[in-house]
Amino acid sequence: MNKAAFEDKFLEDVNANIGIVHRICNSYYLDPDERDDLFQDILYQLWKSYPSFNGDSKFSTWMYRVALNTAIAGYRKQKRSFKKESLTGKILEVPSSNEQQILDEQMTLLYTAINGLSPVDKAIVLLFLDECSYDQIASIVGISRNNVSVKLVRIKKKLEERLKDKMK
Amino acid sequence: MAQIEDIKKVWLQGCSTHQANTAMVSKSDFIDAIRTRIKKENKIIFEYIVAIGVWHMIIYAVMTHLVVRHWGNWHIMAYALAGIVMYIPYTIVFMKRIGGKNLRAIAPVQGAVSDIKSNLKIHYQQLSAFFRFKKKFDFIGIPLTCFIMVMLLSNLRIIPAIEKQLAVVVIFFVVYLTLFITATIVDNRKRFKQPLKQLEIVLKEMDEI
Numbered sequence: 001m002n003k004a005a006f007e008d009k010f011l012e013d014v015n016a017n018i019g020i021v022h023r024i025c026n027s028y029y030l031d032p033d034e035r036d037d038l039f040q041d042i043l044y045q046l047w048k049s050y051p052s053f054n055g056d057s058k059f060s061t062w063m064y065r066v067a068l069n070t071a072i073a074g075y076r077k078q079k080r081s082f083k084k085e086s087l088t089g090k091i092l093e094v095p096s097s098n099e100q101q102i103l104d105e106q107m108t109l110l111y112t113a114i115n116g117l118s119p120v121d122k123a124i125v126l127l128f129l130d131e132c133s134y135d136q137i138a139s140i141v142g143i144s145r146n147n148v149s150v151k152l153v154r155i156k157k158k159l160e161e162r163l164k165d166k167m168k
Numbered sequence: 169m170a171q172i173e174d175i176k177k178v179w180l181q182g183c184s185t186h187q188a189n190t191a192m193v194s195k196s197d198f199i200d201a202i203r204t205r206i207k208k209e210n211k212i213i214f215e216y217i218v219a220i221g222v223w224h225m226i227i228y229a230v231m232t233h234l235v236v237r238h239w240g241n242w243h244i245m246a247y248a249l250a251g252i253v254m255y256i257p258y259t260i261v262f263m264k265r266i267g268g269k270n271l272r273a274i275a276p277v278q279g280a281v282s283d284i285k286s287n288l289k290i291h292y293q294q295l296s297a298f299f300r301f302k303k304k305f306d307f308i309g310i311p312l313t314c315f316i317m318v319m320l321l322s323n324l325r326i327i328p329a330i331e332k333q334l335a336v337v338v339i340f341f342v343v344y345l346t347l348f349i350t351a352t353i354v355d356n357r358k359r360f361k362q363p364l365k366q367l368e369i370v371l372k373e374m375d376e377i
Contacts, residue, residue: 011198018193041205043193107178107179
């Protein structure tokens with residue numbers, strides 16, 4: 001396969017699962033510059049690791065592994081004064097229905113709540129919300145199934161409390 | 169939506185429609201991103217090479233020059249050769265890591281098989297192994313480097329001779345030592361202590377039940 005075809009194949013595979021990268025970036029950083037930075041880091045790591053993807057696992061599972069690894073390992077304290085509107089900035093440009101607007105606001109609220117969790121908790125809850133099984137989460141993160149289950153109970157509680165506070 | 173089931177429902181619905189979750193990567197975006205990251209990585213490596221590599225080259229160049237220039241002056245030759253011999257092991261280890269692969273803020277992904285925890289552990293082990301070596305070298309290397317420098321300056325009569333004004337030579341030694349130690353502490357904090365602490369916290373959290 002020549003270089004151009006290889007790049008096209010990579011982009012096709014990545015774009016089919018691009019939501020994973022966006023969700024991770026939105027959950028780890030609220031500041032748009034930091035989010036863009038992480039997005040580029042993840043894309044670069046995916047590109048570098050792509051030749052090692054041998055199809056043993058699903059592409060999305062592999063992508064989660066690489067993307068979350070990049071997000072956790074490079075995690076740094078967030079800037080204090082981030083532009084809150086930026087998460088919805090792009091959306092506001094598009095005319096949307098009232099129902100869609102409510103959903104967007106709820107998503108923004110959810111991302112803000114997830115953002116307050118620790119890097120590891122963020123990874124676990126993202127995988128849980130994306131309907132990964134406990135076994136899948138355990139294999140991606142590298143902890144036991146039992147540990148996943150215990151952590152998830154705690155994380156769910158934290159997330160519910162955070163959302164309650166934010167909705168008050 | 170404070171209940172987890174409601175949260176999940178909103179999440180799944182929102183993920184497919186929320187524009188911030190669905191924007192595709194075009195080929196030009198991809199090429200730009202890769203170029204930017206390569207530049208960033210090269211900058212980290214370049215900074216590292218400048219910080220340590222150039223320093224080693226200066227040491228070797230100056231010491232070799234002194235040996236050649238003062239051939240026959242055994243005092244100067246001995247100190248200059250000691251400087252060269254002392255730096256050789258450090259240079260060898262440095263050359264092995266010249267790609268900066270163990271000094272990146274982001275853990276390089278080891279392949280398709282390993283999970284996040286294993287990757288982070290490998291990154292932690294590589295970084296801490298190099299840091300351990302560096303600490304050992306610094307512990308012996310910094311005072312010795314300062315001593316050799318001061319002795320050479322004294323023998324070259326750039327500062328007073330040790331036999332004549334011991335106090336001045338000692339002051340020079342202390343000043344050099346303070347400067348070297350301060351620079352090393354700042355560099356270690358930025359390149360090793362902070363990233364290692366961050367990785368430790370994450371790994372500890374992963375093990376906690």
